[in-house]
Amino acid sequence: MNRITLQIHCKDQTGIIASVTNFIANNNGNIVYIDQHVDREQDIFCMRLESEFKAFSMESFKSNFTSVLVEKFKMKWRIYDVEEKPKMALFVSKYDHCLYDLLGRYNSGELFVEIPFIISNHNNLKPIAESFNIPFYHIPVTKDTKAEAEAQQLKLCKEHNINFIVLARYMQIVTNTLINEYPNKIINIHHSFLPAFIGAKPYHSAFKRGVKIIGATSHYVTTDLDAGPIIAQDVASVSHTYSIEDLIAKGRDLEKIVLATAIKHHINRKVMVFNNKTIIFS
Amino acid sequence: MNRITLQIHCKDQTGIIASVTNFIANNNGNIVYIDQHVDREQDIFCMRLESEFKAFSMESFKSNFTSVLVEKFKMKWRIYDVEEKPKMALFVSKYDHCLYDLLGRYNSGELFVEIPFIISNHNNLKPIAESFNIPFYHIPVTKDTKAEAEAQQLKLCKEHNINFIVLARYMQIVTNTLINEYPNKIINIHHSFLPAFIGAKPYHSAFKRGVKIIGATSHYVTTDLDAGPIIAQDVASVSHTYSIEDLIAKGRDLEKIVLATAIKHHINRKVMVFNNKTIIFS
């Protein structure tokens, strides 16, 4: 059995769902999952569909789908082979909690993904990469060498056919060099409940403001700092007894879980992005 | 524009979604919502669908749908006119918090429902019913008069074409007389995180056990006490500083929100029940 995932979006119109499900049926496919969302403000229709086929040719499906449906409804669409593991590049810096967490999940089979390599601007986490048998590239970044470093990062990603990048507490701002090559494909974890506490040292700001709840946010990276489409968020209660160090420690748990959640949504092709917002099909 | 909601379930088979969406399209309907779930353990397919029609006859739709699809797939199905407000009977006892909460939501238009009357085995809450201009029936219940009281309750429900019943901290056990007439249509709020602390005085049991989190559960009433299909649950953190009274006070907030959530799911026809479990389409 071949299994595919389709993501479709277009202007909202009558008959799209019937046309698409019909097309699948006429091609001897069995729909095993369908979900859709209409953004009434934007008048945009989005659909996610999984289908099984006994006999399947990706080539001919694509060509038929295009001629029968894409032109008629002016669709934008993506198709994925469900069995195909996405390739994920991991960027880290000195903090190890998200790295341990992700590699632990990877090791236990929780993440349906390949991790061809880990990149870091420091050497500290190399032993962790090695203990999980994942190649580790140390690419230092300074103001002067940033462009060069990103070129090197990009080269590695291209060589390994990387599908998406995860910034697992990578403490550098990523520029257009990478962002334009991986639009809505670079996942960051920000250690605050966005849009509160954008930028550096959010736990210090949270402490100063005296909030009773802290949070973490995973989002796609855009050129606007910490302003990209939000994929996942979580929060935890805190109190006046929490020092900044306590907030940071508590926050680590949030960061780990929120980043892993966002990655799982992405890996399972459950995310669609419109208008700087995500649709997460459940 | 006429708008309908369809709920369908049957054995999982190839082509159901295409057939149904096709049927809608052939009848000039526009699907505005579709969601489905396959229970792999039971091999059961469930679908919820909303569709708009410019011209619509409920009669002929039902007859066509039956002849074209229901027999072919051996479906069980329900159809609802989205504009038709369900009629809800409210059963209360002496506690007023759920009653105030529900009537406040009703008053503000948050609940798409009619409340033809309130029934209670005590007279205490009559003034609240009156302040919201809702008829209040005092039907006392004792061991000896229980059967008679339920007959009276049932008679009122029938007279007013009640669609579903809400037990808003109604402190009596309801028997088959009502349950059989309203299967999966009697919504109860239980003041614990089921299946923990079934039965009476759950906050006392929670206190004794020293739990760090308490909960509330809304479920459909079946003949098994507190064992019916769960519709909604919520929890709150507590600590050793909480007395039983504190647990009860905190629990009231949970009860209000969980019951209201369950009612909204039911009113919007988002709930399907199988095998003593609910599917809540979002």
Next chain:
Amino acid sequence: MNRITLQIHCKDQTGIIASVTNFIANNNGNIVYIDQHVDREQDIFCMRLESEFKAFSMESFKSNFTSVLVEKFKMKWRIYDVEEKPKMALFVSKYDHCLYDLLGRYNSGELFVEIPFIISNHNNLKPIAESFNIPFYHIPVTKDTKAEAEAQQLKLCKEHNINFIVLARYMQIVTNTLINEYPNKIINIHHSFLPAFIGAKPYHSAFKRGVKIIGATSHYVTTDLDAGPIIAQDVASVSHTYSIEDLIAKGRDLEKIVLATAIKHHINRKVMVFNNKTIIFS
């Protein structure tokens, strides 16, 4: 038995706790609750203490405490008679959900408080006030009459010896006229997770930003808009399926609970304020 609550703060010094507990013992008091917090950044010591006395004179306790301890440690302190119900003024506008919620709690005895009156700039909620037998004052507010209106509000508060004011979705900005008379004694509910979405229409902003969690924040009113000391916060998960109206409906539940929680902390004298942050003794 007389029961008092003491709140003390001063520069952190050796021996404060022993001196104070000693003083209570020497005055034949039995300490039934003690909690303290040291703000290491500010080097400030805060303590909350409850004590029972068989014989008690507020006058002489105050005078002894001052001469023995206050001068020695340069304390700022407050003393409360636990049996004395604080007097709370309720300010509302057109939204009724917080009003219903608070009056329901008040009615059931959950809030240890007196509510001498309700003030509103609109007449809409008068019937609710009346159904709970609480005097309702309609004081319209326009740009031109704002100063006059606040003078009237203040006069009412003074006449009734109001201890603190609750803005239960009162949609007006309160000025220094009231703030200076009731420092850290005006409790507002803001319908966002502060410091995110300060100001008007936070649910609209949350929808636009595509957050996955919304919140509500109760804080003391200061002259900085929505920037006063935070007393309580809570959040709820949302998704792309939520319209702005859905966010608003979900938010109402948060607002009710968060405001009630903050009021209970205040009523029970559990809150101390330093440096624009609260300490909430549990």
Next chain:
Amino acid sequence: MNRITLQIHCKDQTGIIASVTNFIANNNGNIVYIDQHVDREQDIFCMRLESEFKAFSMESFKSNFTSVLVEKFKMKWRIYDVEEKPKMALFVSKYDHCLYDLLGRYNSGELFVEIPFIISNHNNLKPIAESFNIPFYHIPVTKDTKAEAEAQQLKLCKEHNINFIVLARYMQIVTNTLINEYPNKIINIHHSFLPAFIGAKPYHSAFKRGVKIIGATSHYVTTDLDAGPIIAQDVASVSHTYSIEDLIAKGRDLEKIVLATAIKHHINRKVMVFNNKTIIFS
């Protein structure tokens, strides 16, 4: 500076707090933390206190404290040197998620603890122990060898002066041999929201019951299965779309966080146990 933590409990009586704080002051100690709780049902007074001393002899403090206070108030008490790291034995089986999580925290300095060794009834997790440079003892357990295996475990614990034991998804039932030697010093993580779903396969039971929230519970091990004093609990929302495998995956995150939280409370001597319930001083 020497720093100690005191835990005291006795029948509730007048003057305890003053007497203890006085004693500290007379011994030139500075109290930096004090919290207390009175269990009104049991009439038991509990207190936790941290104090700093410039000059300090544990010997003489103990002897003085005993003669001045312990006899007078019939106290039970414990004293801890804050600088002394507790020694924790880790028992695991085949699941690695809690092990990775705890060792990651340990490595980063988040846990103030020594881990002299890891014991397992299987060899699978040995490489993880080695990558963190912690001795790993493989002690197989069968029905027939259980007594012998526990004797070996106990011997190791004694040799290394183990203070407490953590069962990090150790899938064996521990008997009196260990429990009696480490009363309220064996911490287990149970993968359900206790008291719901006691015993084996709680996620399967949760799936069958159709709960909308799952949980995890960390508790001290007693001879009653899964019925010991609860230290920490947490929950997560789930839906009908979750398979049993999804519940298990989501549950792993809860287990990690709840177990780590319980261990931190224990390490920081924040837990007191009475009547099969815990007091967690914050």
